[in-house]
Amino acid sequence: MISERIVDMETNDFHVLLNKKAAECEAVLQKFLPRQEGFAERVIEAMNYSVLAGGKRLRPMLILETAAMYGAEPSMYEPFMAALEMIHTYSLVHDDLPAMDNDTLRRGRKTTWNVYGDGMAVIAGDGLLNLAYETAARAIENAGSELQMRRGIRALNVLARNAGIYGMVGGQCADIEAENRETLETASDEEKEALLVYIHENKTAAMIRSGFQIGAILGGAPEEDIEELGIIADRIGLAFQIQDDILDVTGSSEDLGKTIGKDAEEGKVTYVSLHGLEAAAEKVESLTREALEAMDRLHVQNDFLRELALYLVVRSN
Amino acid sequence: MISERIVDMETNDFHVLLNKKAAECEAVLQKFLPRQEGFAERVIEAMNYSVLAGGKRLRPMLILETAAMYGAEPSMYEPFMAALEMIHTYSLVHDDLPAMDNDTLRRGRKTTWNVYGDGMAVIAGDGLLNLAYETAARAIENAGSELQMRRGIRALNVLARNAGIYGMVGGQCADIEAENRETLETASDEEKEALLVYIHENKTAAMIRSGFQIGAILGGAPEEDIEELGIIADRIGLAFQIQDDILDVTGSSEDLGKTIGKDAEEGKVTYVSLHGLEAAAEKVESLTREALEAMDRLHVQNDFLRELALYLVVRSN
Numbered sequence: 001m002i003s004e005r006i007v008d009m010e011t012n013d014f015h016v017l018l019n020k021k022a023a024e025c026e027a028v029l030q031k032f033l034p035r036q037e038g039f040a041e042r043v044i045e046a047m048n049y050s051v052l053a054g055g056k057r058l059r060p061m062l063i064l065e066t067a068a069m070y071g072a073e074p075s076m077y078e079p080f081m082a083a084l085e086m087i088h089t090y091s092l093v094h095d096d097l098p099a100m101d102n103d104t105l106r107r108g109r110k111t112t113w114n115v116y117g118d119g120m121a122v123i124a125g126d127g128l129l130n131l132a133y134e135t136a137a138r139a140i141e142n143a144g145s146e147l148q149m150r151r152g153i154r155a156l157n158v159l160a161r162n163a164g165i166y167g168m169v170g171g172q173c174a175d176i177e178a179e180n181r182e183t184l185e186t187a188s189d190e191e192k193e194a195l196l197v198y199i200h201e202n203k204t205a206a207m208i209r210s211g212f213q214i215g216a217i218l219g220g221a222p223e224e225d226i227e228e229l230g231i232i233a234d235r236i237g238l239a240f241q242i243q244d245d246i247l248d249v250t251g252s253s254e255d256l257g258k259t260i261g262k263d264a265e266e267g268k269v270t271y272v273s274l275h276g277l278e279a280a281a282e283k284v285e286s287l288t289r290e291a292l293e294a295m296d297r298l299h300v301q302n303d304f305l306r307e308l309a310l311y312l313v314v315r316s317n
Numbered sequence: 318m319i320s321e322r323i324v325d326m327e328t329n330d331f332h333v334l335l336n337k338k339a340a341e342c343e344a345v346l347q348k349f350l351p352r353q354e355g356f357a358e359r360v361i362e363a364m365n366y367s368v369l370a371g372g373k374r375l376r377p378m379l380i381l382e383t384a385a386m387y388g389a390e391p392s393m394y395e396p397f398m399a400a401l402e403m404i405h406t407y408s409l410v411h412d413d414l415p416a417m418d419n420d421t422l423r424r425g426r427k428t429t430w431n432v433y434g435d436g437m438a439v440i441a442g443d444g445l446l447n448l449a450y451e452t453a454a455r456a457i458e459n460a461g462s463e464l465q466m467r468r469g470i471r472a473l474n475v476l477a478r479n480a481g482i483y484g485m486v487g488g489q490c491a492d493i494e495a496e497n498r499e500t501l502e503t504a505s506d507e508e509k510e511a512l513l514v515y516i517h518e519n520k521t522a523a524m525i526r527s528g529f530q531i532g533a534i535l536g537g538a539p540e541e542d543i544e545e546l547g548i549i550a551d552r553i554g555l556a557f558q559i560q561d562d563i564l565d566v567t568g569s570s571e572d573l574g575k576t577i578g579k580d581a582e583e584g585k586v587t588y589v590s591l592h593g594l595e596a597a598a599e600k601v602e603s604l605t606r607e608a609l610e611a612m613d614r615l616h617v618q619n620d621f622l623r624e625l626a627l628y629l630v631v632r633s634n
Contacts, residue, residue, distance in 0.1 A: 039515045040487035042494055047482070094443060099416060099435030118416030122439065123489045126411060129443065130481030133450045137473045146463050149470070156454045164447030165364070170357035172440045177359055198356045 014307045021304075025057035025064060025081060032082035032135050046116040046124035047131070051089045053107055058312060060085045062211030065308065066229065069300040070219025076152055077218050079139035080159065084210055086132035087163050090125040091207075095172070097121055133160070147220075155217045162206040171203025178269055192269050197238070200271075204244075205237020208312070212236075221299075228294045232309065235291035239284045239313045245270035246280050288313050331624045338621075342374035342381060342398060349399035349452050363433040363441035364448070368406045370424055375629060377402045379528030382625065383546065386617040387536025393469055394535050396456035397476070401527055403449035404480050407442040408524075412489070414438055450477070464537075472534045479523040488520025495586055509586050514555070517588075521561075522554020525629070529553075538616075545611045549626065552608035556601045556630045562587035563597050605630050 033051060036044045060081035067077035096103040096111040097118055104114050113121035136159060140152035161167055178184060178195055187195070212233040216226050248263045249272055263270050271280045291309055295301075350368060353361045377398035384394035413420040413428040414435055421431050430438035453476060457469035478484060495501060495512055504512070529550040533543050565580045566589055580587050588597045608626055612618075 034482055038487070039491035039494070039512060040482050040519075041490075043486060043490035044482055090443075094439050097416070097436075097439060099414070099430075099439055113416075117493075119414075119493050120490070122411050122414060122416055123486050123493070125443070126407075126446065127482045127486040127490075129446050130477055130486060134474065134477035134481055137470060137477050141467075141470045141474055146466075149463075149466060150458075153454060153458045153466070153470070157451065157458055160447055160451035160454050164451055165351060165357050165361055165444045169360060169440050169444040169447060170355070173358075173360035173437070173444075174356035176434075176436050176440070177356070195356060202357075 014304075014311070017304060018308070018311065021061050021064065022057050025060045025085075028060065028064075028078045028081050029057070029085055032079060032086075032131075034131065042116070043120060043123050043127050046112055046120050047127050049115065050093050050112045050124060050128065051086065053089075053109055055085075055088075055107070057085060058308070059088050059207055059211040061308065062208070062305075063215040065302055065305045066212060066215030066221075067219055068215075069298075069302050069305070070216050070221040070225075072151075072215055072219035073144070073148065076139055076143065076148060076155075077215055079135045080155055080214050080218065083132040083136040083159060084207070084214065086128045086135070087159070087168075087210075088207055090128035090132070091163075091168055091172070093121055093125040093128070100176075129163075151218050151220060155214045158213055158217065159210050162210045167202055167206030167209075171199050171201070171206065174199045175203055184269060189274065193274060196269055196271060196274065200238050200241035201234060204241045205234050208237040208240065209233035225298050225300070228297050232291045232294045235287045235294070236309050236312055239287040239291070242271045242280050242284050242287075243313055243315070245272045246277060246284070248272075249277065284313060331621075331628070334621060335625070335628065338378050338381065339374050342377045342402075345377065345381075345395045345398050346374070346402055349396060349403075349448075351448065359433070360437060360440050360444050363429055363437050364444050366432065367410050367429045367441060367445065368403065370406075370426055372402075372405075372424070374402060375625070376405050376524055376528040378625065379525070379622075380532040382619055382622045383529060383532030383538075384536055385532075386615075386619050386622070387533050387538040387542075389468075389532055389536035390461070390465065393456055393460065393465060393472075394532055396452045397472055397531050397535065400449040400453040400476060401524070401531065403445045403452070404476070404485075404527075405524055407445035407449070408480075408485055408489070410438055410442040410445070417493075446480075468535050468537060472531045475530055475534060476527050479527045484519055484523030484526075485521075488516050488518070488523065491516045492520055501586060506591065510591060513586055513588060513591065517555050517558035518551060521558045522551050525554040525557065526550035542615050542617070545614050548611045549608045552604045552611070553626050553629055556604040556608070559588045559597050559601050559604075560630055560632070562589045563594060563601070565589075566594065601630060 029051065033048055034044050036048065063077055063081045063084060092106065093112045095101050096106060097113050099118070103111050105111060112124055116124065133156075136152070136156050140149055140156065143149040143152050163169065165173070174195060178199065184192065209230055212229040213226055216229050221229075245263065248270070263273070271283065275283070288310065292306065295306055295309065346368065350365055351361050353365065380394055380398045380401060409423065410429045412418050413423060414430050416435070420428050422428060429441055433441065450473075453469070453473050457466055457473060460466040460469050480486070482490070491512060495516065501509060526547055529546040530543055533546050562580065565587070580590070588600065592600070605627065609623065612623055612626065
């Protein structure tokens, strides 16, 4: 059982290593955050507040690990680590807005709009998104060789595609639509499930896919490995999101640092509401197994990445 | 007098040419707009609604003209034309939100949030911003040579920098801050003017700078020309914005297709409120003269670009 393995892991040094790597990611991120000065001071303050809200840095950590596996250059992968976390953060800032999920707390801290006002939160998100691309583009402009440059542009494309309408934004759209009860009332269970999988694969898995693939692309990984990493990301991302649905039912607000039980209260369709808790837990198991099998097929092995993938899925918060 | 020249121009074929070029820009834009399909259909519909709201396409037109002057490839400059207009459009969609300017009409048409709801408008803006970078990145990935690729990345950097906290987003931040009366009550007239110039140079001129420089960068223009084009853009952009302040006082809602007199009503600091209408009009004249002088210094001349620069400033709507 995967959940037993995780309990095991808690007694060994996975968590020590995880914290060490999170601190590494934090240090990289700090390098690319703008200084708060001039007339744009307030939006930069709001951006820094949002990024430094103490996430686990799992997405940049995936880049760090895959970059190490395939030997990418720090001057290339570090800016992409920062860019991916900036994009992840912008999406949280916009998701929390009163116009969207209307969340007042995230990770036990006031959300950005709740501190800086909605207007400033809108442009803080926009600022992060633009800065993400500027950060990645500057790294590519300074690449040491044509080969590095080509890999950088491919990575930028992956980053943009997974963030936009064919990725995260597409998932957010379907999510908003799903909250519209009228759309769902006439839908069959199959249609509901298709919609749900689309939301999960795009709203969450897409950004995890960027995490798994960008480091490999920058390091010149074999094509088969880039493809396998995409499959791993899709399985892990879907499992991650189903686990999130499970935690919304079984977790505590204190553990999660956010309001729980919201899904049920809002009558939201989730994997749990469609199939029940037990089937949801089984689905998490089978998706994780598929991800681990794909990981076995990679040309380069990385034990920490395996543990990290498991951790991503079976986290308690 | 510049305003007399414009009256003259209206009788010659500048407007015929302008409409022809706008149609060209429209056709380019159409090529890069996503099809409305799948679960992301609604956000894509909102994005298309926003882009196809019938603007004058002045920013992509600047790329079209400067690209022609320096001989850039259509496969490179067309995606950048679309990307710049997408970024311009996202900023309008977010600016119109209830959380920002709370505008219900733009160019005589319902604003995006007013049709699709605020949440969908937030992610439609995000979708446009991501798609802009994806569109530009894909063009660079498919560049025919290393030289083209290098120019493409430089252009992407200019695009991102001018859109973000060191450009448009920075200007929006200062604009929101300026609406906070308490900040301004203690400010001297010099401080107010510095803030105002910052807002104008960043909120508007930055995107015009992208328009003037990107085509030249993609075409491999001499460095002096790229620099002069930046100066032209700054002067024209500032003049454009002061003219906007003037129109808010002297124009009619019908001509502008938007609510006028809002600045005064909201007690907003504008060039007109600080210096009066006459001094504002003189400032527009002198800035325009400086822009035209810089244009004379370019290695390549383009009569239509001159007229376009004048038109940008002295438009009545």
